[in-house]
Amino acid sequence: MLTKPAVVSRQEWGCPTGANSPDWTPQYTTVTHLIVHHTATPNDDPDWKARVRSIWNFHAITRDGKDIAYNYLIDPDGVIYEGRAGGDNVIGRHATGANKNSMGVALIGNFDQDLLPTEEALDSLIKLLAWKAEQAGIDPTGSSHHSEVGRVLPNICGHRDVGATACPGRKLYALLPRLRIDVSNLIQGIDGEDEVVPSGECVPQPPIVSRTEWGCPTGAESPGWKPRKIPVSHMIIHHTATRSNAKVSTIWNYHANTLGWKDIGYNYLIDPDGVIYEGRAGGEDVMGAHAYDYNHHSMGVSLIGNFESAAPTQKALDSLTQLLAWKAAKLRLDPMGKDQFGTTPTNLMVISGHRDVNATACPGREIYALLPDIRSDVNDIIKDKCR
Numbered sequence: 001m002l003t004k005p006a007v008v009s010r011q012e013w014g015c016p017t018g019a020n021s022p023d024w025t026p027q028y029t030t031v032t033h034l035i036v037h038h039t040a041t042p043n044d045d046p047d048w049k050a051r052v053r054s055i056w057n058f059h060a061i062t063r064d065g066k067d068i069a070y071n072y073l074i075d076p077d078g079v080i081y082e083g084r085a086g087g088d089n090v091i092g093r094h095a096t097g098a099n100k101n102s103m104g105v106a107l108i109g110n111f112d113q114d115l116l117p118t119e120e121a122l123d124s125l126i127k128l129l130a131w132k133a134e135q136a137g138i139d140p141t142g143s144s145h146h147s148e149v150g151r152v153l154p155n156i157c158g159h160r161d162v163g164a165t166a167c168p169g170r171k172l173y174a175l176l177p178r179l180r181i182d183v184s185n186l187i188q189g190i191d192g193e194d195e196v197v198p199s200g201e202c203v204p205q206p207p208i209v210s211r212t213e214w215g216c217p218t219g220a221e222s223p224g225w226k227p228r229k230i231p232v233s234h235m236i237i238h239h240t241a242t243r244s245n246a247k248v249s250t251i252w253n254y255h256a257n258t259l260g261w262k263d264i265g266y267n268y269l270i271d272p273d274g275v276i277y278e279g280r281a282g283g284e285d286v287m288g289a290h291a292y293d294y295n296h297h298s299m300g301v302s303l304i305g306n307f308e309s310a311a312p313t314q315k316a317l318d319s320l321t322q323l324l325a326w327k328a329a330k331l332r333l334d335p336m337g338k339d340q341f342g343t344t345p346t347n348l349m350v351i352s353g354h355r356d357v358n359a360t361a362c363p364g365r366e367i368y369a370l371l372p373d374i375r376s377d378v379n380d381i382i383k384d385k386c387r
Contacts, residue, residue: 001134029089033102034103038108041108042109048076048079070083083104105125111171111172114171139155140187176233178331216281227280227286232333235300235327236301237320238266241364244272267290270304274316304316328351
């Protein structure tokens, strides 16, 4: 059995009401789901205990919530703080319509823009969730019905999975697939010898030809639409179904003008020489238009050519695996794994083919047949670079 990690008590962080909350009577629940939040407060602070007291004041006084909303909070140094008064299994006030049957844990900071949580904070989050999951018999990588929400949710989910909010921020939300695996590994006592444990930037980004460099008619921007950043949890492989020597600008024209998509659909394209091209405007983690109903949590990569009966070049495959390994490591995605796609009930391989989500022959049967090898190659790159 895992031991509960060290937690700074309410008295220790200076809660104004001490160990208890006199304005409300604690109520208890059976925890079935673990909901991850961010506090959307500054990421740097000279006094984290003071920050927790400030959050208590905002929740208890400004919002009249009687007490702090979360069950636990974690600062960037990895220190865990006791939240809502009442102890283990107390009902918090962290997710409207999902407070029952859940435990709410918030990482202190804002993870919706460029900053990732610290390794110390993530490590403490994993330990806390693993302790609770083991204690409550929760499968960290599974999904189950949440009685109050009334639908199936990932057992470890983000606040945005149960409410209309950006919380826990797109950067933290994108880490949840890998985090679920890390929690599961800790419970099982897996020491990591055979597991992929990516660490941020351990796989370098391969060279990418920018939109300006390949001559996009609208340059770096796309005036016809506003880029939307998304939490990427899956990578979907395509082929362009064109000649192998098709120009990226020609594909752009077909998508943007003929099909009316305002811009090229894919996030990246790769030619037979292994050259990688920037696709959809907006930079990393921008939503493309490459897989109907599945654009909102995926990155689309297309090999230029038709691979229904012809195999892609080794150079193209090498660049594809390098690109996928870079992104998987950066987002802590398991290239060999399967995960729920957003809030849908669909479980997909993290690296999938277009035909896995839509009625299409794409990415062609020759590429599709190679996907198991591609996943394995991506996994090997990450294991080599991220140890």
